[in-house]
Amino acid sequence: MDLELRFFATFREAVGQKTLEREFDDDATVGEILLTLESAYDGLEGKLIDDGGDLQPNLNILKNGREVLHMEGTETVMEDGDTLSIFPPVAGGA
């Protein structure tokens, strides 16, 4: 299946672009997709999934604009054509 991946703030620099079209196995879960991205981009390594296999506590992952935490978390299944957005918090203000 093909997914659209959208990155924000620091994750854009890690990936080198704002959006990415990428093919994944059918029925891949959010956790599997994030681990694949971590292996593909050095700058994402360790930033998305923690040692216990859970989402890192300081990011926001959205499936089609809805937080996956309020679905099945890392077990949320993605479907062809879905968009996955990955946001870090930012603190700047000066």
Add this chain to the structure above:
Amino acid sequence: MSGLSLDATQLDRYSRHIIMDEVGPEGQKRLLESSALVIGAGGLGAPVIQYLAAAGVGHIGVVDDDVVERSNLQRQVIHGDADVGRPKVDSAKDFVTTLNPDVDVDTHQTRLGRSNADLIEGYDVVVDASDNFPTRYLVNDTARLAGIPVSHGAIYKFEGQVTTLHPDGPCYRCLFREAPEPGTVPDCATTGVLGVLPGTVGCIQATEAVKLLLDAGDPLVGRMLFYDAMDMTFDTVPYAEDPDCPVCGDDPIDSIEDVEYADSCGIGAGAD
């Protein structure tokens, strides 16, 4: 102000508010009797202070421990060239006084920390225009425990994030439980920032603050607005209360006494 009518000068000054049913003379009086605490008088704080003062928010507190630097002037529009080297709170107060004599300014030339966080109490709304994670988590936690709404805005290079943390809605920790490790998200001094970006984001924060004070409209409660200046796109993403949130969930903390704000700002088991 209570019980008094608007005087002739005020009827003139605020006429574009007063003429609208959504504000009217009552709404304007309400603004004049309201108080807002602006945390940070920098890139975001400058437009916030400017518009809250112009709108006639009668009492504005400003917290900032910095002095004006020349490199601030590319975006921090309430400070001028002659202010370089002066405390930002003093420069901010002078700006407000010149703009609108109806507004009283309380200056707090200090960095907000656990020991002085109680200065938030008593304000009707807090605008978080700070520039670091420890302050942002401290503001979220303190204001939530005190039941005060926060207009939150943050910027990164060409991007902004804005949301409103209302006591009846989710808090910042529902969205981002802990701060990233120190040093992993660089600040404006390191990355640079488009000068007009904090203008846009700060104006949205000021808009939210005014709406909260007027109790009008539909604030960004449970919604995060993502602004991309390069693409000129605004995306609004809903988020929900987290029942496990240590600040507003089912088993919340009752004080910030034991929260360590130096590193990841974590609370409870496994917190740094």
